Amino acid sequence: MSHAPTDSTKRKRAESHSSDLAPVQRSKIWMPYGDIILQAESTQFRLNRDILARQSSVFEDMFSIPQPAFEPTIEGCLIVHVSDTAKDWESFLAVLYHPDPFRSVASRPYTVVASMLRLGKKYDMCSPKEDSLRRIYGEFPAFFELPDSSDKGWTMIDYEDNIYAQMLNLACECGLNSAIPRLGLACLQNLPRRWSGTLVTLAFALERILEFQRERLDWLHGNAIIPHKSCKSPTACVKEQKAISYAIACREEYPFHVGYTISEWDEEWDDRFCAACEAAAMESYDASQQKGWELLPTFFGLPPWEDLKDAV
Missing domain, CATH: 3.30.710.10 (Potassium Channel Kv1.1; Chain A)
Known part of the structure; x- marks a missing residue:
């Protein structure tokens, strides 16, 4: 049989409720x-x-x-x-x-x-x-630009620990859709894999980014580009090709550096090949740079740049 609450019981409940309020x-x-x-x-x-x-x-x-x-x-x-x-x-x-x-x-x-x-x-x-x-x-501009050699890093927002993840969350929260691609890429570049891999948006993007990078770094595999038909030292150039491919595959963070998505030719690859092979490899790599930028929003499940609208 149920009992109606007494005044004492009501008072205790009220006191308990009020004590929960800051x-x-x-x-x-x-x-x-x-x-x-x-x-x-x-x-x-x-x-x-x-x-x-x-x-x-x-x-x-x-x-x-x-x-x-x-x-x-x-x-x-x-x-x-x-x-x-x-x-x-x-x-x-x-x-x-x-x-x-x-x-x-x-x-x-x-x-x-x-x-x-x-x-x-x-x-x-x-x-x-x-x-x-x-x-x-x-x-994090929403337009493609080549890296500036005089880049001084963060200049308009104070840098602090975990700022990339905080800013990506802010962009998602406030509907800054055109900032998400660059911010997401920056998170993948700067956050430890054990953190970024647990975020659904980043995990989704990483799979597609790595798939694109395999295509962009295709010049490191097979003999379609290296050795070039004008190569005068094919054995040496193929050896360097394999060495670079192995070094990239052994990176601790990811199978490929996510920066290769839209980055320029890596200076570490300079003078590793003969002139003909280097020119052919650079042409192949640079030709896909614009494509990487155009595809960047889609890696994060967003529409292409021309259809990407901010909700702010």
Whole structure:
């Protein structure tokens, strides 16, 4: 027979439920003349609604609607609950309340770039969103370009451990489809195999990339290209051909270096063959470089470049 819960039982359940909730805390971003309290998770921020409305059409519309008279307030400020992380808002507001918030700084931390993109997209804030997109596509352009010998590495986003995987996740989360091919390739190049091989997207791509690379490195196998018909030292050139093929096959990370997908001729192969064989091998390798770029999105299960659209 069931029993109705007693007052004592109800009280215990209520106490248990309330104890599971994190205590509300005040953020360091607490403007003394702010007129709105924004709460993300268990963190509250006191802000100026005019500043938010100026950046975001979503907040502008929200604040234009008359609010009920008996809504709870803190220090006379209405509380607005958002479903984002407190970390995203803290990173974003630290930039927003800077004297020159979206100035052209050379580089920003990844956490700031990510928060500006997430919140900029969700709340229709053009300046932070465009700042983030400019940096992401500055590091990982969605167009083919030859490597620059003066490349200084990361210049628009601060490099940190595991940044490739974080940025790939961010691109997938925010619909930056045209950034995924380069980011995915960078993950395969820079993450240990035991990590990248466990990610479905990367595992799917790796199989197709290696299949393409076998085609691109076909000049290392058989005698269709080496020795060339004009080769004056076929024995020596075939020996070098086999040596390079063996060295690539013995790589610890993958059977082939994933960079061979769109990379230029490897300088390590210079002067290994006679002039005729080297020219023939280089011609074969370089001819497939553009093809590798054109196929790159499809390796990750995406449409070709011309049909690839961002959802941001």
